[in-house]
Amino acid sequence: MLPCFFVSYELSHLEALEAESIFIIREVAAEFDKPVLLFSGGKDSAVMLHLAVKAFWPAPLPFPLMHVDTGHNFPEVIKYRDERAAELGARLIVASVQEAIDAGKVTEEKGPRASRNRLQTQPLLESIEQHGFNAVFGGARRDEEKARAKERVYSFRDEFGQWDPKNQRPELWSLYNGRHRRGEHIRVFPLSNWTELDVWQYIEQEKVALPSIYFTHRREVFRRDGMLMAWSPFLPLLPGESVSTAAVRFRTVGDMTCTACVESTADTIEQVIHEIKASRVTERGASRADDKFSETAMEDRKREGYF
Amino acid sequence: MELLRFATAGSVDDGKSTLIGRLLYDTKSILEDQLAAVERTSKSRGDEYVNLALLLDGLKAEREQGITIDVAYRYFNTVKRKFIIADTPGHLQYTRNMVTGASTADLALILVDARKGVLEQTRRHAFIASLLRVPHLVLCINKMDLVDFDAGVFESIREEFRQFSMKLDVQDLTFIPISALGGDNVVTRSEKMPWYEGPTLLHHLENVHIASDRNLIHVRFPVQGVIRPASAKKFHDYRAYTGAVLGGVLRPGDEVMVLPSGFTTRIKSLELAGKSLEEAFPPMSVNVSLAEELDISRGDMICRPGNPPLVGQDIDAMVCWLSEASQLQPGARLAIKHTTRSARAMIKQLHYRLDVNTLHRDEQSPGLKLNEIGRVTLRTTVPLFFDEYRRNRNTGSFILVDEGTNATVGAGMINGAAV
Ligand SMILES: Nc1nc2c(ncn2[C@@H]2O[C@H](COP(=O)(O)OP(=O)(O)O)[C@@H](O)[C@H]2O)c(=O)[nH]1
Ligand SMILES: [Mg+2]
Numbered sequence: 220m221l222p223c224f225f226v227s228y229e230l231s232h233l234e235a236l237e238a239e240s241i242f243i244i245r246e247v248a249a250e251f252d253k254p255v256l257l258f259s260g261g262k263d264s265a266v267m268l269h270l271a272v273k274a275f276w277p278a279p280l281p282f283p284l285m286h287v288d289t290g291h292n293f294p295e296v297i298k299y300r301d302e303r304a305a306e307l308g309a310r311l312i313v314a315s316v317q318e319a320i321d322a323g324k325v326t327e328e329k330g331p332r333a334s335r336n337r338l339q340t341q342p343l344l345e346s347i348e349q350h351g352f353n354a355v356f357g358g359a360r361r362d363e364e365k366a367r368a369k370e371r372v373y374s375f376r377d378e379f380g381q382w383d384p385k386n387q388r389p390e391l392w393s394l395y396n397g398r399h400r401r402g403e404h405i406r407v408f409p410l411s412n413w414t415e416l417d418v419w420q421y422i423e424q425e426k427v428a429l430p431s432i433y434f435t436h437r438r439e440v441f442r443r444d445g446m447l448m449a450w451s452p453f454l455p456l457l458p459g460e461s462v463s464t465a466a467v468r469f470r471t472v473g474d475m476t477c478t479a480c481v482e483s484t485a486d487t488i489e490q491v492i493h494e495i496k497a498s499r500v501t502e503r504g505a506s507r508a509d510d511k512f513s514e515t516a517m518e519d520r521k522r523e524g525y526f
Numbered sequence: 527m528e529l530l531r532f533a534t535a536g537s538v539d540d541g542k543s544t545l546i547g548r549l550l551y552d553t554k555s556i557l558e559d560q561l562a563a564v565e566r567t568s569k570s571r572g573d574e575y576v577n578l579a580l581l582l583d584g585l586k587a588e589r590e591q592g593i594t595i596d597v598a599y600r601y602f603n604t605v606k607r608k609f610i611i612a613d614t615p616g617h618l619q620y621t622r623n624m625v626t627g628a629s630t631a632d633l634a635l636i637l638v639d640a641r642k643g644v645l646e647q648t649r650r651h652a653f654i655a656s657l658l659r660v661p662h663l664v665l666c667i668n669k670m671d672l673v674d675f676d677a678g679v680f681e682s683i684r685e686e687f688r689q690f691s692m693k694l695d696v697q698d699l700t701f702i703p704i705s706a707l708g709g710d711n712v713v714t715r716s717e718k719m720p721w722y723e724g725p726t727l728l729h730h731l732e733n734v735h736i737a738s739d740r741n742l743i744h745v746r747f748p749v750q751g752v753i754r755p756a757s758a759k760k761f762h763d764y765r766a767y768t769g770a771v772l773g774g775v776l777r778p779g780d781e782v783m784v785l786p787s788g789f790t791t792r793i794k795s796l797e798l799a800g801k802s803l804e805e806a807f808p809p810m811s812v813n814v815s816l817a818e819e820l821d822i823s824r825g826d827m828i829c830r831p832g833n834p835p836l837v838g839q840d841i842d843a844m845v846c847w848l849s850e851a852s853q854l855q856p857g858a859r860l861a862i863k864h865t866t867r868s869a870r871a872m873i874k875q876l877h878y879r880l881d882v883n884t885l886h887r888d889e890q891s892p893g894l895k896l897n898e899i900g901r902v903t904l905r906t907t908v909p910l911f912f913d914e915y916r917r918n919r920n921t922g923s924f925i926l927v928d929e930g931t932n933a934t935v936g937a938g939m940i941n942g943a944a945v
Contacts, residue, residue, distance in 0.1 A: 228775070228807045229737045232529040232608040241798075241811040242750070242770045249751045249824055249866070273799035274811075277764055278755035361599045368598045387596065388934040389622060389848050391629040393770070394863050394925045398932035412610055414601045499558045 233421050240267075240409040241274045242393060243372060244356070247407050248274075248281050250397050251354035254407075255312070255347070257526065258284040260292075260300035260430055261472045263358035266418050267410055269427045271356070272307065283310035285355075287343045289335040289474045290317040291453045296472050299430040314346035331455045334476040340524045344380040353404045354397065357526050362414040366518035372411050378402040380524030415470075416495055423488040432469045435486045440465050446479035470495075527603065530736060533612040533627035533660070535651040536637030541668045545637065545706035546600060546613060549728065552713035555602035597627050606732040621654060621882065621897035622848045625937055628658040629923070632736045635664045635727075640673045640703070644686045650882045652687070656694040657844065657899070657939065659919055661739040663691075664700045666727060670719065671705040677721040693885065695916070698734075702727050740808045741918045745774030745782070746835060747828040748865035748911070748921075753813060766797075766813035767822060772865065772920040773913075774830070776806045776814065783831040784822055785911050790831050792817040808920075825867040827911035835911045835921055840874075840944040844915075845902050845926070847894040849935040852928065854894040854902070860935065862906060864924035870907045871926065874944075877901040903944040915939035 304311040325338045361368045373395045439450040467480040485491045536542040550556045600611040612627030634655035673679045680703040710716030713728045750769040755761045783790045794815040796803040806812045862871040879891035879900040894900045915922030926936030
């Protein structure tokens with residue numbers, strides 16, 4: 220008699236996404252001599268780093284990490300970034316927007332709504348060039364924003380770091396084309412097919428550590444353009460704005476001047492997931508002032524070489 | 527929750543954007559700020575209705591010209607499945623985009639306007655889906671509201687398409703009458719078509735059986751890389767091969783053969799990041815350790831001794847040409863990427879160009895231009911370890927890259943070894 224049992228050769232969506240991302244990361248390590256992983260300390264880059272560590276374990280990470288520091292970052296995130304790099308024994312390269320300003324390479328925006336967000340592109344590209352990196356891992360997801368929905372997994376950048384959305388290489392099966400000339404590079408997005416919810420579910424499943432500001436904490440905040448902003452010396456108040464204290468958490472982390480928080484008492488990943496499932500607003504809509512300038516703000520920045 | 531990838535196809539104005547907008551909206555995957563942004567843009571453009579197509583057309587040029595330029599990926603989920611939609615536009619470079627979207631799809635969804643019936647375009651979409659071996663095909667007969675929800679219209683379109691599809695290699699075919707605008711039979715069952723007894727579109731997407739579409743018989747593990755952390759003391763003797771399982775089921779203790787050497791050994795262990803595994807199957811990414819030390823590197827293939835892939839340098843394949851700037855011509859030399867192997871290839875012969883509308887074979891064609899599909903023989907600089915595309919979409923496919931511009935110019939599906 221034949222044994223009677225059923226084996227299901229099915230993967231959960233998280234297992235399938237993980238398998239795809241690890242495959243992509245390993246392809247890059249095999250085909251490029253100088254990759255680098257952009258690590259901002261945000262949840263997406265935390266997941267990307269976690270996947271990269273899994274891809275090569277027990278060998279150490281075969282490429283360094285890079286962070287573009289605007290000088291206006293949350294101290295909790297910088298602390299997390301440094302601890303994580305130290306824990307892994309990974310080399311961390313910091314490209315500094317402040318240094319670029321001091322050297323006169325970029326000009327600081329003026330006024331109460333000034334942000335250093337857009338200024339990140341110059342130090343990013345300069346650092347890529349200086350170190351000769353030819354593959355740059357980014358944690359962007361296609362579900363984040365409509366220009367990003369058109370992005371390839373391997374995204375070609377010319378010698379000026381520019382993205383040409385109308386002239387992208389077709390990407391078929393899992394056969395990625397990383398060929399490029401000297402001075403050009405490929406941005407690689409291993410999390411292309413993940414959604415915000417997938418990221419949180421994976422963080423829960425894998426117990427990925429995160430900066431504390433992703434969970435509820437009391438903070439001095441004020442309202443601007445319908446968003447709740449963290450009060451800091453980098454964001455002078457406009458007439459009529461006033462600071463109060465609230466229990467908040469962040470859904471994305473970036474520069475303090477353009478990242479808003481949401482009121483929340485969620486102090487576990489489970490509670491955060493619960494809130495996200497109930498939320499009727501996207502994470503960028505809820506918390507990113509940088510996308511609100513125009514319908515095509517992200518596309519414009521991406522064309523110039525932004526993340 | 528399982529993952530299902532599907533590609534959508536349809537002629538201009540068949541209602542593709544409306545249908546996708548409807549699926550996203552009715553599954554509550556469109557959030558308030560996205561809807562508000564679409565409403566704002568719709569209003570400023572003077573649209574009479576909230577144009578859900580704006581959700582999908584993301585680039586500046588697309589909004590300005592009201593067209594979709596490139597494949598866009600959309601995501602939504604229900605409690606049962608996570609869905610990835612490859613939305614391939616019908617205007618420019620149609621074949622190229624649909625080939626791209628279909629290459630990874632479990633299911634292709636083709637829209638037909640109930641008033642127009644099966645058109646040349648419909649036949650072309652169906653042919654591409656069958657050429658790319660998309661396992662499940664769904665024909666959505668849309669705009670049923672404009673034909674009074676008439677069962678007769680649905681049935682005659684179904685019969686006509688069924689006749690045509692017998693010429694193709696379609697494995698699973700489903701017909702669903704819908705109205706994307708009204709939402710009939712998209713997420714909720716339509717009361718206006720009581721004569722239709724099949725599932726709604728979403729029900730079908732949630733339940734179509736995809737687990738058996740993968741090849742679980744022929745073991746195929748192309749080596750991606752080697753992990754040997756010689757410097758770390760604790761793992762001094764650790765040595766494993768990394769890769770994605772592209773076919774079959776691997777288990778510790780299994781006898782395996784490594785190509786090109788032909789040496790056989792056993793699987794010592796399977797694991798990922800320190801967690802050992804009882805078995806590995808597609809599309810898992812794992813580390814494979816072998817009982818004996820063999821000389822193995824990236825591009826080699828691990829398989830079962832009694833069941834190896836084809837090995838050779840002369841390959842017979844269907845190629846779709848993707849480049850505007852050049853043509854595929856006999857004698858052309860190109861870079862080729864197949865599984866984890868990169869090599870060079872020469873086009874030895876172009877047997878014919880296939881007319882995707884009539885399936886007529888033009889044997890006089892001097893070359894293949896953008897969006898054209900033809901049958902070629904090519905020779906590679908090193909042997910490839912491959913399968914017929916119809917047996918395994920991952921070991922049966924390759925891309926061709928222009929060595930001058932580095933552009934991806936061709937997509938290939940292997941028929942077999944060239945004779
Ligand atoms: N009456 C009716 N009109 C529809 C239906 N689906 C789409 N349309 C209309 O057909 C037109 C083209 O639809 P659209 O989704 O832009 O087509 P696409 O070019 O395939 O993306 C629009 O005016 C839609 O409102 C339907 O089921 N019934
Ligand atoms: Mg459309």
